[in-house]
Structures are given as C-alpha cells and as structure tokens.
Amino acid sequence: MDLQPQLEHEAIQKDLVVYSDVEIEENNDVNVDPQFDKNEDSNVKGMVFDSADDAYEFYNRYALLHGFGIRKFTTFKNKTTGEPYQSMYVCNKEGFKDLKSNNSSGDVKKRLRDLRTGCEAFIRISKGKDGKWIVDMFNDVHNHELILIPTKVIKYRxxxxxxxxxxxxxxxxxxxxxxxxxxxxxxxxxxVKSPLENDVTSKQCADILIEERKQYKGKEFYGLIKNFQDKLIEDRNLYFVVDLFDDGSPRNM
Known part of the structure; x- marks a missing residue:
C-alpha cells in the first residue's frame, strides 16, 4: 500500500492548522475594527468623511491592519481664506531623508539609519462644496515589505x-x-498605559503641558485683573497698571 499520498495530505492539513493558529493569534494581538476588511481596498477611493482628521484616523487604522505606518505629507489652503481644501497622507517610507551637511564646515553629521524607501503609497482627500472630505486619489502599491506582526507594526509613530x-x-x-x-x-x-501603546517621552509630556499653558495664559492674566479690581473695592489705595502689546495681548502687569 502506497502511504505517500496520505502522508502528504496529513502534512498539508498540519500546515493549515499551524497557519490558522498564527492568524488567530495575530488578529487577537491588536484591537482591529472587524468592519475593516482587506478585501475592501478597492472601495477606499470615493469614501466620504466629515473632517480631514476623520480621514487621517481611517487611513491610520487601514495602515495598522495592512502592516505600515503613515504620516501627513502636505495640505493645500485657500490663499484668501486660509481654509484647507486638500490634504495628502503617505506611507511613512515615502521619499528619502536629506543627508546633506547642515553646517558651514562641511562635516558630515552622524544620522540614524535611513529607513525610507521612496514608497509611493498615499491617499489624497479633497473638500467638497458641502464641507465633506472625499478620497479622490488612492495608491496602495508599496515598494517594501509590509509588517504582518501586530506587535511590531504598532511601534510605528x-x-x-x-x-x-x-x-x-x-x-x-x-x-x-x-x-x-x-x-x-x-x-x-x-x-498605567496599555502595553500595546508606545512609551511616552519626557519631551512629549513637556509639549502637552506647554500647549495647555498657552491655552490658559490669557485666561489667567485677565483672571488676575479681575482679582485686583475686586480688591480695589476694599482698598482704594491699591493700584495696578497693565501693559499690552499692539494686538491687545498682555505684556506685563
């Protein structure tokens, strides 16, 4: 009796089981939107979003599922109103870093390994008259290998x-x-963060705090003026002087 066909059939079945286990493990490794199917790639062009941020979040989820990272490439704005009307998001391996020296001495600075490959994958959105953003151009052809391990692809910025x-x-x-x-x-x-999220840095923490202080700087200043005005009612000998910039923003007190 020839056992070779049976052995080959068992080997194929074994391979299928192992492959299935890997797929299950990878899909459970990251919280992926179940409605986001790789087979729907062709439907990306023509999609409509309420805002450019919504489109970015969509493309970023798409990139997470397909094994690459993205970054904002360019935004076109109306010269008169300053309102954005078109944006493009690209694969994070788009283009090449400028390795030219930045100093007058001509010394070549040490740089991190350049990981860009000139990838031309991108998504472009344009704003319609109704205020909605539509995907009018989409290219999903990458010139590099995509990372299929979720715990690695999630490390992209x-x-x-x-x-x-x-x-x-x-x-x-x-x-x-x-x-x-x-x-x-x-x-x-x-x-306290999730183990699937990247570690934050001291600079990121400092930037968030600086951004918040800028938002409350004016409110704190005028709150101080209100406090002094209230004290004037109690003490008529109290006085204060406010110095402002030409645009009306506070300079000193």
Missing amino acids: SHGKSHHSMACKSLMSELGQSGLKPCQIKKVINT
Missing part, C-alpha cells in the same frame, strides 16, 4: 499616539499641577 488622547492629556495636566516634572510624569504614564 503614527500608531503610538497614547500621549494625544484626552484621558492621557488630562492625567498629564493633573500631575503637572501637582508639581511633578515631565520626566516624572513620563514614568507614571508609562506605568
């Missing part, structure tokens, strides 16, 4: 955005108001 979430910003703000430094805030955030 576009997928590691935990420090931009409202909950994370709120926690950073509370820790900053309590007197903690950015390097200390970083340790706290990295302890």
Whole structure:
C-alpha cells in the first residue's frame, strides 16, 4: 500500500492548522475594527468623511491592519481664506531623508539609519462644496515589505499616539499641577498605559503641558485683573497698571 499520498495530505492539513493558529493569534494581538476588511481596498477611493482628521484616523487604522505606518505629507489652503481644501497622507517610507551637511564646515553629521524607501503609497482627500472630505486619489502599491506582526507594526509613530488622547492629556495636566516634572510624569504614564501603546517621552509630556499653558495664559492674566479690581473695592489705595502689546495681548502687569 502506497502511504505517500496520505502522508502528504496529513502534512498539508498540519500546515493549515499551524497557519490558522498564527492568524488567530495575530488578529487577537491588536484591537482591529472587524468592519475593516482587506478585501475592501478597492472601495477606499470615493469614501466620504466629515473632517480631514476623520480621514487621517481611517487611513491610520487601514495602515495598522495592512502592516505600515503613515504620516501627513502636505495640505493645500485657500490663499484668501486660509481654509484647507486638500490634504495628502503617505506611507511613512515615502521619499528619502536629506543627508546633506547642515553646517558651514562641511562635516558630515552622524544620522540614524535611513529607513525610507521612496514608497509611493498615499491617499489624497479633497473638500467638497458641502464641507465633506472625499478620497479622490488612492495608491496602495508599496515598494517594501509590509509588517504582518501586530506587535511590531504598532511601534510605528503614527500608531503610538497614547500621549494625544484626552484621558492621557488630562492625567498629564493633573500631575503637572501637582508639581511633578515631565520626566516624572513620563514614568507614571508609562506605568498605567496599555502595553500595546508606545512609551511616552519626557519631551512629549513637556509639549502637552506647554500647549495647555498657552491655552490658559490669557485666561489667567485677565483672571488676575479681575482679582485686583475686586480688591480695589476694599482698598482704594491699591493700584495696578497693565501693559499690552499692539494686538491687545498682555505684556506685563
């Protein structure tokens, strides 16, 4: 009796089982939108979004599922109104880094390994008269290997955005108001975040705190003026002088 066909059939079945296990493990490794099917690639062109940010989030989820990262490439704005009307998001391996020297001495600076490959994959969105954003151009052809391991693809910068979430910003703000430094805030955030999210850095914490202080700078200044005005009612000998810039923003008190 020839056992060769039976052995080959068992080997194929074994390979199928192993492949199935790998697929199940990878899909459970990352929280992927179940409605986002790779077979729907051809339907990307023509999709409509309420905002450019919504389109970016869609393409970023698409990139996470398909094994690459993205970045914002360019935005065109109306010269008269300054309103954006067209944006393009590209694969993070688009183009090549400029390796020319930036100093007058001509010395070549040491740089990190260039990981860009000149990839031409991109998505372009344009704003219609109704205010909606539509995908009018889409290219999904990459000139590099795509990463099919979720725990690796999630390390791309576009997928590691935990420090931009409202909950994370709120926690950073509370820790900053309590007197903690950015390097200390970083340790706290990295302890409580999900293991699938990238670690935040001290600079990211500092940038979030600076951005928040800018938003409240004017409110704090005029709150101080209101406080002095209230004290004037109680003490007529109190006085204060406010110095403003030409645009009306506070300079000094």
